[in-house]
Amino acid sequence: MTTATAERQGVLNRLIETEQERFLGLHPRSAEAWQEGKQHFLYGGPSHWMRRWAGGFPIYADEASGAHIRDIDGRDYIDFCLGDTGGMCGHAPEAVTEAATRQLKRGATMMLPTEDSLWVGAELSRRFGPKYWTLTTSATDANRAAIRISRMITGRRKVLVFSGCYHGGVEEAHVEIRDGRVGLRNMIHPNGIDHDAVSRVVEFNDVAALEAALAHGDVACVLAEPLMTNFGMIPVVSCFHQALRDLTRRAGTILIIDETHTLSCGPGGYTGDNGLEPDIFVAGKAIAGGIPAGIFGLSPEIAERLWTLVPHVNPRERQSAHLGFGGTLAGNALTIATMRAVLEKVLTPANYERMIATATRLASDISRLIEANHLPWHVAQIGARAEIMFMREPPRSGADVIAGRQPDLETLLHTFYMNEGILVTPFHTMLLMCPATSASDVERHTAVFAQFIDLIRRAGVI
Numbered sequence: 053m054t055t056a057t058a059e060r061q062g063v064l065n066r067l068i069e070t071e072q073e074r075f076l077g078l079h080p081r082s083a084e085a086w087q088e089g090k091q092h093f094l095y096g097g098p099s100h101w102m103r104r105w106a107g108g109f110p111i112y113a114d115e116a117s118g119a120h121i122r123d124i125d126g127r128d129y130i131d132f133c134l135g136d137t138g139g140m141c142g143h144a145p146e147a148v149t150e151a152a153t154r155q156l157k158r159g160a161t162m163m164l165p166t167e168d169s170l171w172v173g174a175e176l177s178r179r180f181g182p183k184y185w186t187l188t189t190s191a192t193d194a195n196r197a198a199i200r201i202s203r204m205i206t207g208r209r210k211v212l213v214f215s216g217c218y219h220g221g222v223e224e225a226h227v228e229i230r231d232g233r234v235g236l237r238n239m240i241h242p243n244g245i246d247h248d249a250v251s252r253v254v255e256f257n258d259v260a261a262l263e264a265a266l267a268h269g270d271v272a273c274v275l276a277e278p279l280m281t282n283f284g285m286i287p288v289v290s291c292f293h294q295a296l297r298d299l300t301r302r303a304g305t306i307l308i309i310d311e312t313h314t315l316s317c318g319p320g321g322y323t324g325d326n327g328l329e330p331d332i333f334v335a336g337k338a339i340a341g342g343i344p345a346g347i348f349g350l351s352p353e354i355a356e357r358l359w360t361l362v363p364h365v366n367p368r369e370r371q372s373a374h375l376g377f378g379g380t381l382a383g384n385a386l387t388i389a390t391m392r393a394v395l396e397k398v399l400t401p402a403n404y405e406r407m408i409a410t411a412t413r414l415a416s417d418i419s420r421l422i423e424a425n426h427l428p429w430h431v432a433q434i435g436a437r438a439e440i441m442f443m444r445e446p447p448r449s450g451a452d453v454i455a456g457r458q459p460d461l462e463t464l465l466h467t468f469y470m471n472e473g474i475l476v477t478p479f480h481t482m483l484l485m486c487p488a489t490s491a492s493d494v495e496r497h498t499a500v501f502a503q504f505i506d507l508i509r510r511a512g513v514i
């Protein structure tokens with residue numbers, strides 16, 4: 053480390069400490085609640101993800117409505133995290149709240165389909181393409197089911213993913229390339245899975261590497277986001293999707309497109325809006341308005357292949373084998389009712405138009421400030437989602453992100469934002485719009501981002 057780099061790091065560390073102290077001072081009740089939570093929860097909160105906020109502990113939510121959250125210290129936040137996409141419909145959207153209340157009074161879960169499911173199934177096909185759907189209770193579960201189906205029908209074991217991906221608690225995807233070597237993803241502890249046997253990983257947008265990796269003939273499926281959203285945003289280069297589709301078809305490999313985050317692109321996700329032809333389509337998070345849900349949809353050809361192994365029409369047999377896809381509560385009446393409300397009344401074309409226009413305004417403000425201050429950063433945008441990237445050029449792969457990412461600058465920005473009443477996703481700097489995100493929310497963000505640039509300029513970080 054050069055002296056200049058060490059000095060800059062020292063300044064950054066001090067700024068983070070100052071902001072974290074300010075955070076503690078502003079959030080005495082949340083700080084106290086966190087101490088108590090640690091007495092009962094393995095990682096402090098009811099989910100280990102809740103530990104990942106940059107202030108040193110999470111704020112405890114009191115209530116949330118639209119694009120705003122109020123915490124137990126009485127502070128208000130513009131929420132661009134939106135539950136890491138689970139809240140993309142906005143908090144407590146009226147249509148979802150009404151549907152949930154109505155259905156809760158009529159029974160939440162019965163191991164029986166309701167008539168709403170007929171509307172939902174038809175709408176999923178209309179939006180996203182695939183013909184045959186199954187619900188799960190999370191996107192992770194939907195991915196697991198999609199992988200299992202791929203293995204069943206191909207008789208192969210390996211799952212190919214792109215370095216820097218995240219597809220939930222799917223062990224096969226917990227691999228990455230770092231310093232040219234394949235290994236467990238950063239922060240994943242060895243846990244008995246033989247990744248050499250079940251995984252293969254290549255860099256995103258690298259057609260030659262993909263071709264070579266598929267040529268072994270042992271890959272059951274490629275599991276991919278249409279563009280990468282979980283390692284900062286990595287845009288897809290033109291022709292990559294065509295190559296991905298051609299190469300997987302040629303190799304007899306199932307193509308699973310995971311749209312859990314990229315549903316923010318538009319009403320049909322990236323797939324529907326760009327005419328992709330996945331064998332299996334997966335989504336989750338926002339799809340039922342915050343009620344836990346995942347979905348996976350199969351093309352007719354893949355469904356036919358599955359049915360030759362596990363028949364679906366046999367009146368004398370009451371079971372479709374013990375598949376266990378999605379869990380006991382999957383597709384329950386409550387989830388179906390809220391999913392219908394989301395698809396019919398919340399994630400509508402008109403609301404997408406509004407969300408995307410808001411994101412465009414936000415991204416252009418960020419871009420203007422980056423340019424005006426001659427900063428080596430950029431802002432990425434895909435539909436209703438924007439991301440501040442502390443690197444000059446958009447990355448093409450996970451390797452580019454590893455080389456360019458500035459985690460301490462992210463920690464400082466996140467803490468500063470929270471102290472100024474703004475939440476962004478804690479894992480990187482993603483800002484998501486919901487239908488209720490307003491022009492004044494965007495203006496406030498722009499002002500706070502300008503203050504942040506000022507802070508680090510005065511401190512000599514830039």
Ligand SMILES: Cc1ncc(COP(=O)(O)O)c(C=O)c1O
Pocket residue numbers: 136190191192193195218219220221277282310311312313336337
């Ligand atoms: C692309 C993608 N797929 C799947 C998942 C898993 O979603 P869940 O944790 O809701 O199961 C995530 C979570 O961040 C994701 O980003």
